[in-house]
Amino acid sequence: MEWWIFSDAFLITLFSFITVSISLNLEAGYTGIPNFGKHLFVFVGAFAAQGVGVRIAALIYEKLQPQAAQEALAQLRSMVPGATWSSLVHAAADVDANRIVVNNYLRPFFVSHVAAEALLLVTLLLVTVGLALFFGLIASYAALRLREEYLAILLLSFAELMVLVVFYQSQSLNGGNQGLWAITFTKDPVRFALVGSGVLAVIAYFYADRLANSPMGRAMRAVRDDEVAAEVFGRDIASIRLKVILISSVLAGLAGFFFIQNAALSTSLTFNRVIWTFLPWAMIILGGMANNLGAVVGTVVFLLAKRLFEYYQVQIAHLFHLGSASIAATLLPNIFIGVVMILTLYFLPQGILPEGPSRTVNFEEILAETSSEAGEAGGEESK
Amino acid sequence: MAIIPSLPYTLESIAYASALGLLSMGLSLTFATTRVANFAHADFAMVGSVVMLFLIDRFYYLHHGWGVFLTGSIVGGIFGGITGLLTYLIVLKPLADKGTSSLGLMIATFGIDIILMNLLTLILDTAHGVHIPKLIGASVSSYEPILSLRGYRVFGYTIVLPIAAVLLTVIFHLFLTRTKFGIAMRATIENPDLASVLGVNVNLVYMVSWFFSGFLAGVAGALMAFAFKGVDPAVSALIIVSVFAGSIVGGLESVYWGLIGGFLVGLVEKLGMTIINSIYRQYFVLHLGAPNVSLLNYEKLLSLGLVVIVLLYAPQGLAGVDWGRLARRLGLKKPVEGGG
Numbered sequence: 001m002e003w004w005i006f007s008d009a010f011l012i013t014l015f016s017f018i019t020v021s022i023s024l025n026l027e028a029g030y031t032g033i034p035n036f037g038k039h040l041f042v043f044v045g046a047f048a049a050q051g052v053g054v055r056i057a058a059l060i061y062e063k064l065q066p067q068a069a070q071e072a073l074a075q076l077r078s079m080v081p082g083a084t085w086s087s088l089v090h091a092a093a094d095v096d097a098n099r100i101v102v103n104n105y106l107r108p109f110f111v112s113h114v115a116a117e118a119l120l121l122v123t124l125l126l127v128t129v130g131l132a133l134f135f136g137l138i139a140s141y142a143a144l145r146l147r148e149e150y151l152a153i154l155l156l157s158f159a160e161l162m163v164l165v166v167f168y169q170s171q172s173l174n175g176g177n178q179g180l181w182a183i184t185f186t187k188d189p190v191r192f193a194l195v196g197s198g199v200l201a202v203i204a205y206f207y208a209d210r211l212a213n214s215p216m217g218r219a220m221r222a223v224r225d226d227e228v229a230a231e232v233f234g235r236d237i238a239s240i241r242l243k244v245i246l247i248s249s250v251l252a253g254l255a256g257f258f259f260i261q262n263a264a265l266s267t268s269l270t271f272n273r274v275i276w277t278f279l280p281w282a283m284i285i286l287g288g289m290a291n292n293l294g295a296v297v298g299t300v301v302f303l304l305a306k307r308l309f310e311y312y313q314v315q316i317a318h319l320f321h322l323g324s325a326s327i328a329a330t331l332l333p334n335i336f337i338g339v340v341m342i343l344t345l346y347f348l349p350q351g352i353l354p355e356g357p358s359r360t361v362n363f364e365e366i367l368a369e370t371s372s373e374a375g376e377a378g379g380e381e382s383k
Numbered sequence: 384m385a386i387i388p389s390l391p392y393t394l395e396s397i398a399y400a401s402a403l404g405l406l407s408m409g410l411s412l413t414f415a416t417t418r419v420a421n422f423a424h425a426d427f428a429m430v431g432s433v434v435m436l437f438l439i440d441r442f443y444y445l446h447h448g449w450g451v452f453l454t455g456s457i458v459g460g461i462f463g464g465i466t467g468l469l470t471y472l473i474v475l476k477p478l479a480d481k482g483t484s485s486l487g488l489m490i491a492t493f494g495i496d497i498i499l500m501n502l503l504t505l506i507l508d509t510a511h512g513v514h515i516p517k518l519i520g521a522s523v524s525s526y527e528p529i530l531s532l533r534g535y536r537v538f539g540y541t542i543v544l545p546i547a548a549v550l551l552t553v554i555f556h557l558f559l560t561r562t563k564f565g566i567a568m569r570a571t572i573e574n575p576d577l578a579s580v581l582g583v584n585v586n587l588v589y590m591v592s593w594f595f596s597g598f599l600a601g602v603a604g605a606l607m608a609f610a611f612k613g614v615d616p617a618v619s620a621l622i623i624v625s626v627f628a629g630s631i632v633g634g635l636e637s638v639y640w641g642l643i644g645g646f647l648v649g650l651v652e653k654l655g656m657t658i659i660n661s662i663y664r665q666y667f668v669l670h671l672g673a674p675n676v677s678l679l680n681y682e683k684l685l686s687l688g689l690v691v692i693v694l695l696y697a698p699q700g701l702a703g704v705d706w707g708r709l710a711r712r713l714g715l716k717k718p719v720e721g722g723g
Contacts, residue, residue, distance in 0.1 A: 160621065342498075
């Protein structure tokens with residue numbers, strides 16, 4: 001699809017960001033956990049499709065097609081002497097080998113074998129969830145123990161070190177500074193990414209909406225507003241925080257998984273703090289913290305603005321006498337988003353859509369119900 | 384290959400540690416006064432680096448010796464200080480006056496971090512260099528004096544940075560203890576309400592602390608410009624991690640311990656990782672067949688490890704450690720008679 005500023009890539013980005021900002025809103029808006037390391041949790045999904053994905057796909061391929069795997073290996077040995085199948089798959093020192101393995105052997109095989117592909121997809125989705133839970137547990141270990149500032153600092157530092165140092169410097173984990181080709185699905189990976197991220201965004205929205213208006217949602221707000229009071233009323237703060245962090249880590253990881261389907265070759269730097277942490281923060285602040293619809297509105301507004309900068313980059317660069325159009329496409333939108341976010345904090349601290357009261361069952365209905373069941377003993381214990 | 388690093392490398396590490404000390408000190412200062420965890424602190428340093436790059440580019444003929452350090456650090460420091468002051472006056476003070484929570488202020492500094500980083504990149508991208516053709520990512524290390532010490536080539540900045548750190552700390556200490564305004568500043572850190580009741584202009588104290596914090600960062604950044612492979616504002620993403628590590632190790636609320644914490648983190652990152660790396664190469668790679676990779680790329684992980692250890696065992700940082708008690712427990716000092 002291509003119409004004016006709306007391209008497939010833009011829509012995939014939009015859907016992914018909706019999921020990410022909704023998940024950040026669950027943490028920061030509802031529960032008050034300042035997650036400044038969101039980009040790591042999105043990257044987790046990409047890692048599942050890249051570093052982990054190619055390894056698992058290669059293993060399945062070798063099991064199902066031992067003959068073809070040997071042939072492929074023989075061909076690749078001429079490029080990379082002394083290569084073994086498993087070392088070639090993540091041969092980041094030789095990106096060409098990785099590209100040939102993924103695009104000439106793995107992809108054609110999995111595209112033509114639906115059952116194997118489904119198996120691979122389910123495995124990788126489970127891997128994404130597992131990795132997200134793992135990193136979420138690490139984050140929650142800190143979140144249960146530290147004050148707000150310390151937690152924000154630690155999460156940012158942890159995410160930056162993982163994305164900028166560990167996954168970028170280590171060639172074997174995720175291709176390091178050369179990047180890896182992600183395992184993509186179906187004949188048309190772009191459409192797969194579009195549908196996947198779209199469905200995920202819808203599920204994330206309705207799930208977050210249900211969660212926020214459930215007793216759990218009210219407990220989350222209570223933890224955010226007054227920990228002591230929440231504890232006095234018998235809420236287990238630790239378990240609430242843990243659950244929220246795990247839920248939003250999984251959502252963010254899945255968003256990253258579908259997002260990377262559209263970006264064939266990428267490094268961990270794709271998931272930097274400006275795009276995947278700061279931007280979602282700006283989105284939920286503009287849209288309104290602790291308001292799921294607000295998170296969606298903020299996402300749409302900022303991504304449209306960013307896309308317009310990109311789309312009219314040549315004209316903008318010309319207008320402001322910038323040296324190259326790419327400056328207008330990359331630097332200006334970031335400055336714009338930063339300025340808008342600070343202005344929002346000042347003029348519209350509640351955001352476009354302020355936090356509303358949580359939806360509960362109408363009191364009249366409860367009365368009607370209880371009066372019809374008047375004969376039965378006792379009212380329902382409120383939770 | 385010896386385990387002990389060479390002399391120039393040791394000096395470079397000490398210089399890096401001194402710069403981190405200055406940065407962590409500034410970060411702790413603004414946190415102690417205004418309770419804002421400043422995520423834009425590394426960008427103040429990048430302002431200093433960019434100023435140094437421009438000075439060298441525009442007035443190259445003026446710089447043929449050690450003078451480049453003096454002019455660069457003073458001008459860079461002033462620019463950094465002004466950036467800090469403007470950050471406080473334009474963004475943080477209006478927000479704080481409106482009653483924004485500390486989380487909101489933290490996010491605002493995150494926004495300033497993004498704005499400054501992109502603005503500096505924009506400036507370097509669009510400005511035309513006079514002596515240096517391409518400013519963004521340009522290396523300035525060929526524009527500094529190089530000494531010859533015991534057969535080693537020693538870069539000038541490695542000597543200047545520790546001296547600057549000591550000098551600035553002494554000046555700051557004298558300012559805090561010997562001037563009336565310095566005493567007012569300490570009073571404000573202790574108890575802002577009481578200080579303002581006693582006639583201290585708390586707002587002025589905050590402004591000065593933000594200026595001074597930016598100044599320290601600017602000086603550190605201007606001198607650090609020679610240590611970078613290339614001046615690129617995106618480097619701030621990694622510097623801030625170490626700066627926060629230094630401040631947390633120091634306790635986040637104590638200025639002097641911030642300096643020590645930053646220095647410690649810098650030393651551990653550079654010297655500690657070199658020693659670990661050479662041990663790894665000599666024993667694990669040679670004898671045990673471990674993968675032949677350089678661990679030096681992962682030096683920042685040590686600072687994160689240090690932070691985790693500090694937060695687990697001494698949540699208040701080094702400032703909260705009861706040193707006398709620790710010394711007694713380790714048997715370094717005699718127990719106080721009669722308990723105490």
